[in-house]
Structure formats: C-alpha cells, structure tokens
Amino acid sequence: MKTIVITGASSGFGAALARQLVEQGDTVLGLARRQDKLAELAQELGARFVPYAVDLTDKAALETTLTTIKQAHPQIDVLVNNAGLALGVAPAQQASLEQWETMINTNVTALVRITHALLPDMVARNQGQVINIGSTAGEYPYPGGNVYGGTKAFVHQFGLNLRADLTGTAVRVSTVAPGLCGGTDFSKVRLGDADKAAAVYANVQALSPEDVAGTICWIINAPAHMNVNYVELMPVAQSFAGLSVHRNAV
Template sequence: MKKTAFITGATSGIGKATAINFALNGINLVLCGRRQERLDVLKEELSKEVNVHTLNFDIRDKDSVQKAISSLPKDFAKIDILINNAGNAHGLDTIQEGSIDDWDAMLDINVKGLLYVSKALIPQMVERKSGHIINIGSTAGKEVYPKGNVYCASKHAVDAINQGMRIDLNPFGIRVGAVNPGLVETEFSNVRFKGDENRAENVYKGFEPLKPEDIAEIIHFVVTRPYHVNIADLVVMPTAQASSTIVNKS
C-alpha cells in the first residue's frame, strides 16, 4: 500500500518541493498551510500523481491544529511520515533591540507549532508501532551567529526535541531524524526582512545556495532507507558555506 505523508508549511520552499518530490515518487499527501489558494493550486497539480488532502490552519493555534487533524477523512487518517517543516525567522536584531512580537512568532511556530502537530499525530504511530518523523531544523540549531539569538534558540530547541523524541519513541519502533539545512534560497529571507526584497536577495548573491529541491531529494532519501536504517541527524550546506558566518562569495 502507498504511504501517506503529512507535511507542514507545504505552500512554499522546502515543504512545497518535498510535496512535489513525494508525489512523483508515489507517496500520498496531507498538505498543510495558512494560504488556502496555494494549497488549492498544489492539490490540483499533484492530484494527477497521488491522492492529496489539504488542511488550512495556523500551526500556532493548538486548538486549530487538533481540530484540523481530527477532521482527516478515513483515507488520509493513517499518517506514515510526518515532515515537521513549518518554520520562520523574523528580524535580525541584537537581543537588546529585538522585537518581542518577532520572538513570539519564532517560538510559537518553530517550537510550539512543531510540538502541537507532533502531539496530535504521534499517538497513532505509537499504537501501530510504526512511523517516521523528520524534523526540519537548521545549521542555526548547531551554532549561534550574531543577531540570530532567538531564532538560533528556536532551532536549538528543535534539535533537542528531535533527540528527545527519538529516545521516547524508540520502544515503539518509530524512526525520528532531523535534516538541518544551511543557506537555502526560499522565501525565508523575505519573511525575515519583512518584505525588503533587496535585503533578502543580497543574502544569496555571490555564491550558489541550496535549492528547496536539493533538500527535498535528501528528505526522500532519508524516508526511503530500509527500516533498520534511521538517519538521526543530518547537516547540509552549500559548498560555498562553511558556517553561518563564513560564506565564500565572489
């Protein structure tokens, strides 16, 4: 039987690329996001390949998360693969100049949202003693860079949750791993810099960044390993990047 994957943040970037990759490889999809029009377009496109269901909710709202997941029709209710992808960065400020609203947005989405979705879906995996969870982290969860304070903290939390989740779910045969990308050219910087396109574009100038499709291919590789293989923690950067602050730009 075909597997079903549940992908958060599926309307753009890594989430969208992963949805397309999975569809082309015969994995049925539950696609989640806040932008219904994008979900509709993606569903129409990918339904030519596999069965697709969409859920429109705000991952920060635990009641909405639970209500949306509880509404899944029977054909989509059994989730084999969970891709905790939804996340964002808001602002790039020193700790003393940072915006509390920005801090709340990052912690609510990157940490609490991941937990809300996981809490709603893990029980069925525990009951079946099967499932695979991929948490999308960041190189920011492995180091801290100037003005990255709270964003880095949120991704360090994802790293810790990934490790704790793997320990807690080990008795049930559930695989848990993280993929931690470096610089990937997505809408990430547009969001971080609040629509300042010039500033966002400069992040990726002078070198070849990763593409969302690169990460999607890696995620597909991870979830298609034999059952006895669990890729627990993977860091990937473009060749030009050595760390969060060292990038070889021409």
C-alpha cells in the first residue's frame, strides 16, 4: 500500500480521490487550507487520512508542513498536485492583477515548491510518482482564460520537462487535464456567484470529481514500467470551440 500526498484535498477532485485511495488501502496525507473541511473528511475516512491544514501560498507555513510530513512519513510514494483555482473571466486588459497573482501563486508557485521538496527523495529511492492536475484550459485558449490558461499550460510543460530530467530513473510523472467538471467549487470561486456557477453546468452532463479521481487512481495503479504522460478528459457534451473571427460592422 502506498503513502500519497494530495494537495487541495478538502473538496472536489482531492476529496473524491482521497476517498477512492483510502478505500483501496492507501494512506493519504491531505493538504488544504480549510481546516473544517479536512476535519470532516478525516472523520469520514478514519486513520488512513491524515489532514494537514496549510495555506499553500504561504511559503514558510508550507515549508514547515512539508518538513513535518517528511519526518512522519519518510517514504512518499505519490504526490498529487491537485490544488488550483481560477479567478474571474474578465479580458486581460480589465482583469485584476491581484487575481492573476493569486492564480500564479497557487497553480504554479506552490506546485513547484512541493514538487521540489518531495522529488529528490523519490529519485534517491528510484521509486515514486508525481501527478499534476492540469486543465483543457492549458491547451485551448478562450476569452477570459488568460492567466488561468497560462498557469495550466505551465503545469503541462513542467510535467513533460520533469519526465525529460528523470530519464534513467523509475520515477513517473503524469498530467491529468479535465474539461468541464461539475460537483466542485471551481466555478463558484471563479465567478463569485452561486447562480452564475450553476448556469455553467445547466442542462449538461459534465464530468464528476469521481470521474477524474478514477482516472488518477488508474494512473497510480498502472504497471511500474508504464508512464502515462498526459491524459485529457472531457464530457461527451463538450468539444473544441471554433476559432473566433471578429467581423467589422458593414
């Protein structure tokens, strides 16, 4: 059985994944900012779920938490970099710089710091796995995606470049890029309005957190000689947008 670190573990993909991994007998170390949600999940899942309440964008607090984790659990088998968020849909020229910086700090900087802290031990043991949660927004631009899409494009390229650096080791790296997925706080956080968030998923059978978690579990349980480089998921209802063409008024 494996010891697995999940960031953003208190809800959405992270919580769904924690449930599936604990059910199969793994130990999950769940990192998230919301202590109350982590406590609820710990009560539900029992001793195999170990909560760590930490703001991933707080460098000092994150370093302290990671030191504690490594002391208590010297062998981390899998790191799932799940924590991330989108804020706003305004065009770049009208967007909030503060929101941009928050997305970069969460989606990129925190992910890099955690990976940097845990990867060397995996390499030293010649065993381990890093799974990053990207997004279709990192592949397909759309109006209002700007920095969010940019951060997820970074996640994809970072994973591929890690694979290049890890050639010759048995450490695996994968990126999972979901499309439209309901049952999470993603759109509510992004739009700041529950009704607007609900409208995003109206009359659409979107992916569920369990769908994404199941894919991650499959990657974790794949044969040790097989690396899943990149998996992109969409609901059948979603497809590729046509290129935008702006036409002048006649």
